[in-house]
Amino acid sequence: MFAKETADAWYARPESELLPNGFVCPKCNSSDFRKETDILDVWFDSGSSCVAVLETRGDTLRFPADVYFEGGDQYRGWFNSSLMCGLAAHDASPYRQIITHGWVVDGEGKKQSKSLGNVTAPQEIIDRSGAEILRLWAAAVDYTEDVRCSDEILQRVIDAYRKFRNTLRYALGNLDGFDPKTHSVAEADLLEIDRWALAGLDEVTAKVLEGYKTYDFQAAYASLYHFCTVTLSARYFDIIKDRLYIYSPTSFERRSAQTALYKIADTLCRLLAPLLAFTADEAWENLPGQKLESVHLAEFPGVSVAADQKLTTNWERLFAIRDDVLKALETARGEKVIGSSLEAKVIVSADKETTLFLSDYFTQLRYLFIVSQVEVHEADGFGIRIEKADGQKCERCWNYSIRVGEFENYPTVCERCNEALKDIEKAAVA
Structure with a gap:
C-alpha cells in the first residue's frame, strides 16, 4: 500500500484494510483495533527512507549509503531520525559518512528574503547565464559554511568559466590535423618544456582527484583554475605559440607541442566533467582521435607514479x-x-x-x-x-x-x- 499510495494510506484507509485478513490480538483475541494518528516524529518518514528506499532499489542503492548530504540543521532532523531507524532495523548506521552544507546568503552575508528583494533564484541564473555558471559557482564556494551569491560574485564565476572554455578552445584549435595515434611523440622524447607542462598536469590531476575523493570541490576548482590561468595561459601557451604557428605543420617541434596539448585537453575534459558537464562534453566531442561517445563514459585520468623533481625545479628557476x-x-x-x-x-x-x-x-x-x-x-x-x-x-x-x-x-x-x-x-x- 505504501509503495503505491505513500504513507498517506495510513490516514486514508480504515483499520480493517491496514491489517492482514483475520488478524486478531494474540493476547486477548480481539479484532477491534484503532489507528494511532498522533505524530511519532516529524522526521520519521524521511528517516525511515534508509530502509524504505535503500533496501528496495538493489540495482542502484544499498544499505548503508555511502554518504548523506544535507544542511547542518539535519543533525537534529533527518540525520538523527535516519540513525535511529537504521539502528532499530539493522543495529547499524544507515550512512558511512555525513556531509553538511551552509545556506545561500546575499553578497553582504545577509539571509536571502523575498521581502528584502535580495533573493538570487537559480532559474534566473540559468536563464541569464546558463546552468554551467550555476554549477561552477557551487564548486567554487566553500559549501561547508554559508555561501554568498550576488551578481558581482556570479560575474567573477563567468570570467572563470571563460578561462576554462578558452583554455580548451586554444588546445583544440591547435590540434587541427593532429592524429594522436600516428603523430604523437613519445613522452621521453618531448621537448623539455612540453614535459614540464605534462608534469604540471600530473600534479593538478592528483590534487583534483583528491578534492573529488574528499568532497572538497572548492580545492578541485581552485587547482584547475590556477593551472589554466598560470601554468597554461601565462606560461606554457604563451611560449609555445611561436612554435605552433611558425614551424612547419609536420615538424618535430610542433608535433611535440601538439602531443602535450592533446594530453592536456583530454585530461582537462575528464577532470572538468563533474563541474562543467556540458562544456566538458562539448570539448570532448571535438577532441581528435578515437574516443568514447561521451566524456561522462570515460574514466578519470591516471597520475604518473614518479615526478621528475629536477625538471620541475629547473623550470621554476x-x-x-x-x-x-x-x-x-x-x-x-x-x-x-x-x-x-x-x-x-x-x-x-x-x-x-x-x-x-x-x-x-x-x-x-x-x-x-x-x-x-x-x-x-x-x-x-x-x-x-x-x-x-x-x-x-x-x-x-x-x-x-x-x-x-x-x-x-x-x-x-x-x-x-x-x-x-x-x-x-x-x-x-x-
Whole structure:
C-alpha cells in the first residue's frame, strides 16, 4: 500500500484494510483495533527512507549509503531520525559518512528574503547565464559554511568559466590535423618544456582527484583554475605559440607541442566533467582521435607514479628569471626603447653557476622570453639589459634576424621561416 499510495494510506484507509485478513490480538483475541494518528516524529518518514528506499532499489542503492548530504540543521532532523531507524532495523548506521552544507546568503552575508528583494533564484541564473555558471559557482564556494551569491560574485564565476572554455578552445584549435595515434611523440622524447607542462598536469590531476575523493570541490576548482590561468595561459601557451604557428605543420617541434596539448585537453575534459558537464562534453566531442561517445563514459585520468623533481625545479628557476626579464621588457617598452617584445635583444649578466645553468637552455631562451635574441654573460651580479634586436624583421614570424634577405626564394623571411616554408612547399608538391 505504501509503495503505491505513500504513507498517506495510513490516514486514508480504515483499520480493517491496514491489517492482514483475520488478524486478531494474540493476547486477548480481539479484532477491534484503532489507528494511532498522533505524530511519532516529524522526521520519521524521511528517516525511515534508509530502509524504505535503500533496501528496495538493489540495482542502484544499498544499505548503508555511502554518504548523506544535507544542511547542518539535519543533525537534529533527518540525520538523527535516519540513525535511529537504521539502528532499530539493522543495529547499524544507515550512512558511512555525513556531509553538511551552509545556506545561500546575499553578497553582504545577509539571509536571502523575498521581502528584502535580495533573493538570487537559480532559474534566473540559468536563464541569464546558463546552468554551467550555476554549477561552477557551487564548486567554487566553500559549501561547508554559508555561501554568498550576488551578481558581482556570479560575474567573477563567468570570467572563470571563460578561462576554462578558452583554455580548451586554444588546445583544440591547435590540434587541427593532429592524429594522436600516428603523430604523437613519445613522452621521453618531448621537448623539455612540453614535459614540464605534462608534469604540471600530473600534479593538478592528483590534487583534483583528491578534492573529488574528499568532497572538497572548492580545492578541485581552485587547482584547475590556477593551472589554466598560470601554468597554461601565462606560461606554457604563451611560449609555445611561436612554435605552433611558425614551424612547419609536420615538424618535430610542433608535433611535440601538439602531443602535450592533446594530453592536456583530454585530461582537462575528464577532470572538468563533474563541474562543467556540458562544456566538458562539448570539448570532448571535438577532441581528435578515437574516443568514447561521451566524456561522462570515460574514466578519470591516471597520475604518473614518479615526478621528475629536477625538471620541475629547473623550470621554476627559469620562470623566475623570465619574470625578471618581463619586468625589464615592460620598463624598456615604457621608455620607448622597444615596441613589442620581439623587437628586443635581452642581455643577461649572471654569476658563473647561473650562467652555466642558462647555457644548458640557451637555444630556448629567446622563446621563453618571447624576444628575438638573447645573450648571456658571466658577471659578479645578476642584471638584465634590453637593447634593440639586430637585423631586420621577418615578415612571417615578426622576429628580428641578421639573416633576413639571405634566401633567394624567400628574401623577406628569417632562416627559421625559410626552412618551414620549404617544408610546406615540399608537402604541397607531394
